[in-house]
Amino acid sequence: MDNILIFFYSNKEAIFIIALSIFLGIEVISNVPSVLHTPLMSGANAISGVIIIGGIILLGHSDLKFSADLILGLLAVLMGTLNVAGGFVVTDRMLEMFKKKQRN
Amino acid sequence: MESILTTPDGLNFTTGEAILELSYLIAAILFVIGLKLLSHPETARKGNLWAATGMLMAIITTLLLHKDPEGNHISLTNGIVVVAAIVAAGIIGWVIAKKVKMTAMPQLVSFFNATGGAASALVAFLELPFVSGTGVVIVTLAGLTLGSISFSGSMIAYGKLDGKVGDIRAPYMKYVNILLLIALLALIVLISSGTIGSEAPQLIAAVLLGLALVYGVLFVMPIGGADMPVVISLLNSFTGIAAAMAGVIYNNQAMILGGILVGAAGTILTILMCRAMNRSLVNVIIGAFGGGGGAAGDREQGAIKEISVGDASILLAYSRKVVIVPGYGLAVAQAQHIVSELDELLTEKGVEVKYAIHPVAGRMPGHMNVLLAEADVPYDKLVEMADINPTLPNTDVVIVVGANDVVNPAAENDPSSPIYGMPIIKAHTAKNIIVMKRGMGKGYAGIENFLFFNDKTRMLFGNARDSIQKLVTEIKSH
Numbered sequence: 001m002d003n004i005l006i007f008f009y010s011n012k013e014a015i016f017i018i019a020l021s022i023f024l025g026i027e028v029i030s031n032v033p034s035v036l037h038t039p040l041m042s043g044a045n046a047i048s049g050v051i052i053i054g055g056i057i058l059l060g061h062s063d064l065k066f067s068a069d070l071i072l073g074l075l076a077v078l079m080g081t082l083n084v085a086g087g088f089v090v091t092d093r094m095l096e097m098f099k100k101k102q103r104n
Numbered sequence: 105m106e107s108i109l110t111t112p113d114g115l116n117f118t119t120g121e122a123i124l125e126l127s128y129l130i131a132a133i134l135f136v137i138g139l140k141l142l143s144h145p146e147t148a149r150k151g152n153l154w155a156a157t158g159m160l161m162a163i164i165t166t167l168l169l170h171k172d173p174e175g176n177h178i179s180l181t182n183g184i185v186v187v188a189a190i191v192a193a194g195i196i197g198w199v200i201a202k203k204v205k206m207t208a209m210p211q212l213v214s215f216f217n218a219t220g221g222a223a224s225a226l227v228a229f230l231e232l233p234f235v236s237g238t239g240v241v242i243v244t245l246a247g248l249t250l251g252s253i254s255f256s257g258s259m260i261a262y263g264k265l266d267g268k269v270g271d272i273r274a275p276y277m278k279y280v281n282i283l284l285l286i287a288l289l290a291l292i293v294l295i296s297s298g299t300i301g302s303e304a305p306q307l308i309a310a311v312l313l314g315l316a317l318v319y320g321v322l323f324v325m326p327i328g329g330a331d332m333p334v335v336i337s338l339l340n341s342f343t344g345i346a347a348a349m350a351g352v353i354y355n356n357q358a359m360i361l362g363g364i365l366v367g368a369a370g371t372i373l374t375i376l377m378c379r380a381m382n383r384s385l386v387n388v389i390i391g392a393f394g395g396g397g398g399a400a401g402d403r404e405q406g407a408i409k410e411i412s413v414g415d416a417s418i419l420l421a422y423s424r425k426v427v428i429v430p431g432y433g434l435a436v437a438q439a440q441h442i443v444s445e446l447d448e449l450l451t452e453k454g455v456e457v458k459y460a461i462h463p464v465a466g467r468m469p470g471h472m473n474v475l476l477a478e479a480d481v482p483y484d485k486l487v488e489m490a491d492i493n494p495t496l497p498n499t500d501v502v503i504v505v506g507a508n509d510v511v512n513p514a515a516e517n518d519p520s521s522p523i524y525g526m527p528i529i530k531a532h533t534a535k536n537i538i539v540m541k542r543g544m545g546k547g548y549a550g551i552e553n554f555l556f557f558n559d560k561t562r563m564l565f566g567n568a569r570d571s572i573q574k575l576v577t578e579i580k581s582h
Contacts, residue, residue, distance in 0.1 A: 044344070
């Protein structure tokens, strides 16, 4: 029991953000027309690439000695960037077509 | 450049630290605004751009201003390595995203989701030896597990959508999956309670990572293509949660908010999709579609009737209302442009043309919308299932282009059918039905479609693009 309280108290800001973000996520998504389901999923997927920040922190503060950890850290940054760059570009490509059509 | 400031209660901090946190706050706000704008057609593109701006800003400020617990900035050499990696992967991601055909979009989203999952798993794996406190260890292990499942699961989903991986179903697989899940949870409990792995944390974490990867594969393997949209959406929310878990490790609010936002949104989207198929999430995951074929196959069937291109073109040209029901076959045949041409041609002749969009048509929600948008089909012509169904009895011709399960009347009148209860587009209520199909193969769910044996149905066999091309040529020559 004490452990749970310690965890809650020492991470209370994070837990508040998590709790409120859940409601925010639900609220923001509701009433989405099905036309936008694919772009929305793709855009959300790009946002989940925010793990790139973790990758940068990790690789940015590692000593650059050749090791398995260094390779894995590098891989984390590469993968995270793929997620972010590819995700946003592909979403934009989908949405570009919606826009073009609206001018008709 | 950096000066030290003090809060009224005596806490010291530097301007850099403050600016970094401020930039994370702005990034988090941009994520929320971006997602909000993404959910409206007129503002969607702007929303994507705002979210991307937030991400870029967070990346740059992290590089310039982040300090480790000892107060050291990211060194110049490390910075160069990081930037080089970001530029290289950024260009690759950009090129892949630009080059891939519109029809391969669902696979691509699945692939990018896999890379995000992998990044989360790797970060959690590398940070595990340095985190302390039971709670944070559990969070790290959860991130590691979810990220790994998301990676391998999304790769399998990618392979399936790309036709590289088939469905593997075995009755014992359900039990293997449940056992694996129990093993994963047990490992997390044992590691976090310090029972095992305290001497070699990375070794035991590697075991957990390996098990999670295997679970991801086995989790997606038996799920049929018809359910792939649900799975991708679910895995997408896993990636978000995994990223948020990593955010807890770094106490990084932008990561936590961004990750959870995606986790919650992805979960809601998953539930919306399940609801569209009238199935529960558990049913999708455990009970895979179309196991045997069942009793429905033995039912007496009417005869299949074909229609010639000439007859079909006359039927269409002299109709008042035509509704096109697109499905995955349209994507496979790359028929969206020619469908749009047929639409324009008929509209010129005074025919009212609409498209009936089933929520799970294709391999992704909105898949058909994206394809038809590419072919310049106006928005207002795309009508959702609930709105089009009441108008179908007054529709002269319904053209089914490469759709199957979403128009199968068995969902309404055959309780033994695996898709019984799934809402469908009621094509069978129209006055005439033309079904374009390559052959008499079954749909993705692997079940017989009674629409094809309906008295009002005529089949037009062949590749959808060729068939519609012939129709267009024929109608033009009238």
